[in-house]
Amino acid sequence: MTKKAENKNPNKKNQNSSSHIVSKLIFISAALIGLLSFYIYNIITIPPEVPQFDLNQWWGPYPIDLNRDLSIRPFTIEFTDVIINDLRERLLHRREFTPPLEDAGFTYGFNSNFLTQVLDYWQNKYNFKDREQFLNRYNHFKTNIQGLDIHFVHVKPQVSNHIHVIPLLMLHGWPGSFREFYEMIVKLARPHPSYNFVFELIIPSLPGFGYSEAPVRPGFGPAEMAVVIRNLMRRIGHERYYVHGGDAGHIVGSVMATLFQDEVLGFHTNMPVLMYHPLATAYTLLGSIWPSLIVEKELESRLYPLSQHFQRHLEESGYIHIQATKPDTIGAALTDSPTGLAAYILEKFSTWTNYEYKKAADGKLLMKYSLTHLLDNVMIYWATNSITTSMRLYSEACSKRNLALKLDQIPTNVPTWGIKFKHELIFQPDSLLRLKYKNYLHSTIVEDGGHFAALEMPDLLADDVFEAVDTFMEFHSGKKAEQERNLPKDETAKNIYEFTALNVYGKNVKLDEYKGHVLVIVDASNQRSIANSDYEQLNELLYKYGNSKGLRILLFPSQHNVYINLYNFSVKNHVEFDIFQKVETNGENAHPLWKFLKQKKTTSGDFSKCIVDSKGVPIEWFSGNLDPLDLDGFLDGYFNSDIEDY
Structure with missing residues (x-):
């Protein structure tokens, strides 16, 4: 009996030893998982440091011209006879198009039957000299910033002394231009019955777009573009100002509100999104299970079900992949062909205005726009030969260097206001936007409209800008009153x-x-x-x-x-x-x-x-x-x- 009992003891010891090892492994694994989770949480939640940029970095050709003209020079848009005749010749001798598939509408891209009508209008009915005069109705200027000649429209309102004039920087997107703001200018630069201020408007062509020069070397992303535009505002004489932007203009404006928080008084955007924020992505995925956690019930359909919206984004984002990887290849084709340029740009004005428009044979382009206005924008790209350089922004924005800056994860205290049109390409709820915009004050919800709001619904967008800036000023007056309570008093100061x-x-x-x-x-x-x-x-x-x-x-x-x-x-x-x-x-x-x-x-x-x-x-x-x-x-x-x- 004793021997048998003794023989059992080793097994018990082995069992106890094995259990102890397993316990240790579980404890160590739990500790490692905890540490890893804590590390990941810190990476996601602790904002990166604000990167430092050379505010005078040279983007023009070398050698640097030390005696370059830094003045602000008047500029006039001109569609020369050479440009017009060359364009008409190319349109006249275009090849015959492949017929569209039956009932395809715009689902395969720009419908070639309707494209023929567009090109015939451009060739024969678009009044080049009249449109040239239209574009020159406001004052245009150029000035050299960091080696690049930057073009901008400058509108100074003439008002009585009791009306305050406030500087507003307006930033366009792609494939837009300064032209898309023309219908808003009339409203923004005139007194509004509800407010005691109007806007002095500065509307640049982003570098590489339209009449602004493009950088000659790689590395010019949204942040570098933001620095150039900020320096433009200082050259004009504005140290503090408000910013409005959409699409690429939203991205550049957001960077300005991040890097220059003491200069940007308020940021208004018609595309309020965070493009690269891991927490925003995580919360969006979580919301697919429990939507009410992040979005109001009445807006839930703008974000969920995710599968439906993901499918639409996948279908409409092919251009991003091309432009982020091979902009010069597609650029060569569009530079050589006005037909290709018009089709490539105007197809976006159909589908991005309303996704359902793609089912129509004419893309319902004329439901919200006129061909003249649409071709004004195309003409700017054609006359300046800037389609390639404009698309390079996508390559720079998607580069490892730019993504490593993590600018969307850096908080800003600049008061921010968004207007969300129903058919905008991307929707994000306010709860996500406040991850970055710590003073995100308001979202205006619109049950219509799409990506090109300035051209599609200019009156509504202009009214929203007025309301936003009025709120920004109230925000600052409250902050100013609080700060003044802590300021030294001039009566008691000794030095x-x-x-x-x-x-x-x-x-x-x-x-x-x-x-x-x-x-x-x-x-x-x-x-x-x-x-x-x-x-x-x-x-x-x-x-x-x-x-x-x-x-x-x-x-x-x-x-x-x-x-x-x-x-x-x-x-x-x-x-x-x-x-x-x-x-x-x-x-x-x-x-x-x-x-x-x-x-x-x-x-x-x-x-x-x-x-x-x-x-x-x-x-x-x-x-x-x-x-x-x-x-x-x-x-x-x-x-x-x-x-x-x-």
Whole structure:
């Protein structure tokens, strides 16, 4: 009996040992799964750092032209006889088309029977000179930004003084152009009965589109494009502004609202989507099981069932794959053939306006648009030979380099407003959009309309822009009131070091960084202060006392034309002025710094220049009639005196 019992003990030991090993393996596996889950969760939920970009990166041909013209030059669109005659010849001698399949409509692409009608109209009835005049009804300009000549339409409304004029940057998409906003311009640049403001409109051709030059080397994606457009706004004279965009314009506008959060006052989009956000994808998949978790019941059909929408996206996204991989191949075909260009572009205006239109033999193109308006847009691509360069944006946007930036995962505090048209290509609920847009204020839901809303429903879209910007201003006034409660009071401040001001790059500068420096602070707002001769004299003072004595010159331009003059002078002459954003220098709304300077003034009369000593205390005030070089005597006496602590 004892021997048998002893023989059983090894088995029990083995069993216990095996159970212990299994327990250990389970524990280790659970720990590893937990750690892996935590790692994945962190990757998904912790936002990436904001990438840094060279704001002056050169995209033009080498060698760099150091003497290039940086002015803003008037530009006129011209459809020359050479362009017109060549186009008509190509249309006249086009080959016979393959007949469409019976009852195919647009389901196989552009119906060749209807295409014949479109091309005949373009060749014989499209009035080239009349459309040229139509496109030139607003002022066009070009200016060189980072080596690229950038084209833009600039509309400045003429209104009474009690109507505020607000800068609005409008960004088109592909295969659109600046032309798609023309029907909105009339409404946006005129007073609205419900609001006390109108818009100064800046409508660029995106680089590589239309009349804007394309980069000559790879790597020019949405972020680089956003930098160029931001620099364009600064060249024009706007440090802070609102942005509207759709399609590619949405992507570029979103990047601007991410990288330049101190400059973009509000972002309005008619295609509010996050293209690359892992949490948005995960929640969308989860919502297919439980839709009410992420989307309102009345909008559920715009997103679910996923299989139905996925099938539509798959069918309509073939162009993305071509343009993201071989844009120059398809570009060669479209560049050589106006027929191919018209079919390729206008097919999008059918199906992307309403997916059901593809069943019609004419794609129902004329239900929402006129052929003249549609061909205006095609004509811009043809006349500028820009279809290839426009499509390269897809290749850059889908590149590993651009995707690695994870810009859709970086939050922005810029107030954002979306308008969602029923037949837009992609729909995302507000719950997902707030993963990025932390101040996503509102979505306007429209039970009609598609991808080309500016051309299809311009009045409705313009009204929405007004309402959005009005809400943005209310948002900022609330934030401003909160900030002002924490600002130093000009009545109690002892020196300028207690104040902050935004510089031209949108950075909030604490003026205590100027401790130990003598300063000349200039209000560059009056007509006497904007002459280049004044800047040259200030530059002489800086040259004389800057390196040797530590003099700094701070300029506060308060008018757009002043800023443009100052910017151009600084670039040409490599001047190291410290330039700040536009501020009010007089009245109740004056910046606290300027209220402080005025309060400390011991003499009567107004001033535009002030000397501040090395302790941050203003000591001398001078009127705008005084030449900057006349400050030399005061500065020389100051620097050569035995003033304590300098």
